[in-house]
Amino acid sequence: MKFTAFERTQQGTGASRRLRHAAKVPGIVYGAGTPKMIELDHNALFFALKKEAFHSSILEMELAGKTEKVLLRDFQMHAYKPMVMHIDFQRIDETTRLRKKVPLHFVGEENSAAVKTDKCLVSHVRTDLEIECLASQLPEFVTIDLSGLVKGTSLHVSDLKLPEGIKAVKHGTLNPVIVAVTVPKAEEEVVDPAAPVVVAPEKGKGAKPKKDEKQNKK
16 A cells, blocks of 8 residues: 655644644654654545555555655554544565564354354454564465364464464463354243233133122022
8 A cells, every 4th residue: 555644844742733733644654764754644544544454564655755665553543533643654674574463354154064064153252463474474464264163162373374474473371262162052932921821721620600699698
């Protein structure tokens, strides 16, 4: 994806506030050289941030007539307004080794024995994964095939088959669950407590009719 940035000369809280009033977003680009203060058009950036690829792929930033390859590193939103307050980018090249969270795309779930045969419920516990790779190998997303799921199993980070050159980042001995398979509880018949209860009389034991009050007096 491509976007355009402009050099920013003024710094400080007041300068940033004026930029925001002018529908601009203050930012910075760092790495592989001198950090540069930049500004971007707010509306263009706001809609770019809604795209998955803008967060997880290498971007082409046009700045001062030159195109640089960068990676989105951080951005801040207003506490309650739909407004981008600040954004950070990192310059990279193909030899840069990096860590980045990328989205997980799940396929084949409906064809698994867990769903197709055993009618299990599949929960996507994690929707992204932190990976380590060269910048040239950074995928926009990682596809996870769930067609092999069976009843009573879970899919952990260590179970994932990632493309060559890409490895999942583990923090210590943690091995988080990515997908969990659960068996649905049997539906119980719901009885309306307000409904009247009808009891059928036993055979041969019907209720005797009451005698008329006048007949009793005779």
